[in-house]
Amino acid sequence: MRELEEKTPGELIRVSKELNPSAFETTAILHQMESQGRFEGVLFEKVKDLKGKVSPFRILMNTFGTLRKIGVALDIAQGKRIEIIERMLERQTKSIKPLQVSREEAPVKQVVKKDKALDLRDLPIVRHVDMDGGPYLTPIIVSKDPGGKRYNVSWNRMMYLDPKHLGIYMSPRHLWSYVSKAESEGKNIPIGVVLGHHPAFHITGALLTPMNEDEYDAAGGTLGEPLRIVPSETYGEELLVPADSEIVIEGEIHVGRRVVEGPFGEFTGYSGSQRLACLFEAKAITYRPDAVIIDIFPCKTEHLNAHLPIEASIYGKVKEAVPTVKETCWIGSGGPFHLIISLKKTMEGQPLRAAMAALSASNFLKHVIVVDDDIDPTNLQEVMWAVATRVQASENVVILKGLQGHVLDPSVRHEIRSDGMIIDATKPIDRPFPKRGEVPLEVLQRIKLEDYIKGL
Amino acid sequence: MDIFDVACPKCSKVYYCDLLLFELEIRLHCPYCGHYFYRKESPRVYVGGTGTSAVAQIKGGIKPEMIYEPEGEKNG
Numbered sequence: 229m230r231e232l233e234e235k236t237p238g239e240l241i242r243v244s245k246e247l248n249p250s251a252f253e254t255t256a257i258l259h260q261m262e263s264q265g266r267f268e269g270v271l272f273e274k275v276k277d278l279k280g281k282v283s284p285f286r287i288l289m290n291t292f293g294t295l296r297k298i299g300v301a302l303d304i305a306q307g308k309r310i311e312i313i314e315r316m317l318e319r320q321t322k323s324i325k326p327l328q329v330s331r332e333e334a335p336v337k338q339v340v341k342k343d344k345a346l347d348l349r350d351l352p353i354v355r356h357v358d359m360d361g362g363p364y365l366t367p368i369i370v371s372k373d374p375g376g377k378r379y380n381v382s383w384n385r386m387m388y389l390d391p392k393h394l395g396i397y398m399s400p401r402h403l404w405s406y407v408s409k410a411e412s413e414g415k416n417i418p419i420g421v422v423l424g425h426h427p428a429f430h431i432t433g434a435l436l437t438p439m440n441e442d443e444y445d446a447a448g449g450t451l452g453e454p455l456r457i458v459p460s461e462t463y464g465e466e467l468l469v470p471a472d473s474e475i476v477i478e479g480e481i482h483v484g485r486r487v488v489e490g491p492f493g494e495f496t497g498y499s500g501s502q503r504l505a506c507l508f509e510a511k512a513i514t515y516r517p518d519a520v521i522i523d524i525f526p527c528k529t530e531h532l533n534a535h536l537p538i539e540a541s542i543y544g545k546v547k548e549a550v551p552t553v554k555e556t557c558w559i560g561s562g563g564p565f566h567l568i569i570s571l572k573k574t575m576e577g578q579p580l581r582a583a584m585a586a587l588s589a590s591n592f593l594k595h596v597i598v599v600d601d602d603i604d605p606t607n608l609q610e611v612m613w614a615v616a617t618r619v620q621a622s623e624n625v626v627i628l629k630g631l632q633g634h635v636l637d638p639s640v641r642h643e644i645r646s647d648g649m650i651i652d653a654t655k656p657i658d659r660p661f662p663k664r665g666e667v668p669l670e671v672l673q674r675i676k677l678e679d680y681i682k683g684l
Numbered sequence: 685m686d687i688f689d690v691a692c693p694k695c696s697k698v699y700y701c702d703l704l705l706f707e708l709e710i711r712l713h714c715p716y717c718g719h720y721f722y723r724k725e726s727p728r729v730y731v732g733g734t735g736t737s738a739v740a741q742i743k744g745g746i747k748p749e750m751i752y753e754p755e756g757e758k759n760g
Contacts, residue, residue, distance in 0.1 A: 359715050362715070488712060491699060642685065
């Protein structure tokens with residue numbers, strides 16, 4: 229936060245008036261800010277816990293409200309959008325081994341509570357949108373491959389159930405595969421629930437790291453330095469947790485148990501339906517006395533921005549397939565499941581190849597629009613102009629059936645099977661095509677608006 | 685995934701669940717008042733699909749008594 233205030237003044241504001249996060253009061257502030265086009269980080273300094281008392285903890289929201297703030301986390305405070313994406317890509321392809329420290333060196337061990345002293349109602353927990361099934365944490369989950377050594381870092385939603393239990397929902401990705409493995413062995417799986425850390429650690433939770441690469445190493449790459457880790461109170465060396473966390477809840481996901489969870493306002497902008505999720509039992513909580521909980525406002529821009537590592541991965545894959553790709557735009561493309569690619573087309577067929585590389589890189593994508601490099605992919609008006617003037621549906625639109633989709637896509641009727649669509653909105657290069665109508669550049673340079681129209 | 689609307693028997697507010705929960709004998713949880721209830725206790729469940737299509741435009745779905753059958757067919 230100090231770095232943010234120093235490097236990007238105005239990107240962080242503090243709210244000192246008392247608010248009750250579980251009664252939608254913090255998201256009411258953020259919703260109104262977003263309606264006004266404001267995306268500053270907001271530190272809520274006086275918030276009530278679930279017992280209704282003022283908490284010693286604070287809540288930081290909108291940490292990922294702008295790419296600029298993510299840039300600060302990646303040490304690129306003044307970068308352009310594509311430069312931040314390229315920095316993310318560079319960081320996430322590096323790996324730095326974690327550094328294990330002692331309990332005494334770990335800020336998160338300053339306070340330790342277990343057994344009767346552990347009560348999740350002592351936390352301020354946000355209820356985000358009207359249909360949420362309860363107060364929700366939006367933490368980073370650290371887990372270890374059952375029977376293996378690899379650590380996974382993921383972003384998951386957790387619904388408050390009672391003083392020692394939370395429901396945890398997971399999409400069918402890495403944590404889900406660990407839980408499936410644990411279920412087949414009949415053993416509960418220990419996890420750490422990290423409620424605040426460096427923002428670069430949080431976005432590690434959205435990395436598309438392969439299953440054979442450790443995500444503690446990847447977190448080091450994203451942070452630009454080793455992730456400091458420490459044995460957990462409950463599981464010792466069997467579960468190492470991030471030492472510099474603000475708060476860690478230790479506990480386990482019960483195999484063979486489920487809870488009715490949700491609805492929950494998701495990154496799609498919709499309240500996702502009530503469904504079955506896994507049961508988490510808290511065993512211990514460790515924290516800094518003045519901890520700051522990082523919370524995401526899931527239905528809003530912040531949640532999309534937090535997916536930046538996925539956008540960076542997609543960009544990397546697309547560029548690998550077609551090196552003349554200039555830029556991609558996923559976040560800000562008009563929807564969480566679209567991608568827009570701009571490229572310098574040097575031969576026919578490249579747009580389709582680039583689009584297929586993108587679709588194979590992430591199940592978040594179902595629609596890909598490819599435009600020429602004269603179109604700014606972040607400017608939806610220009611993109612739609614290209615679609616309107618360079619596309620003939622029977623020639624330039626490809627429909628794909630039976631793609632692995634995203635379970636949270638409200639338009640998907642099957643649990644996960646989706647359709648895909650590629651729109652090639654590039655100009656043909658194997659036949660003449662009209663040029664844009666433009667005033668000659670030489671005249672534009674000579675005739676300046678301010679010389680002819682006063683008051684400009 | 686397809687969903688179904690369900691009204692809470694306590695507060696009457698409507699929300700929705702995965703269709704997967706429709707046939708399970710488990711209690712659902714009202715996000716508005718926190719009440720746990722079985723689907724069968726709900727005063728209104730709306731699944732959509734056949735018989736309650738957008739074309740039919742009948743709120744609450746199609747019931748057998750709504751269907752007109754030609755005179756000659758009624759007892760046939």
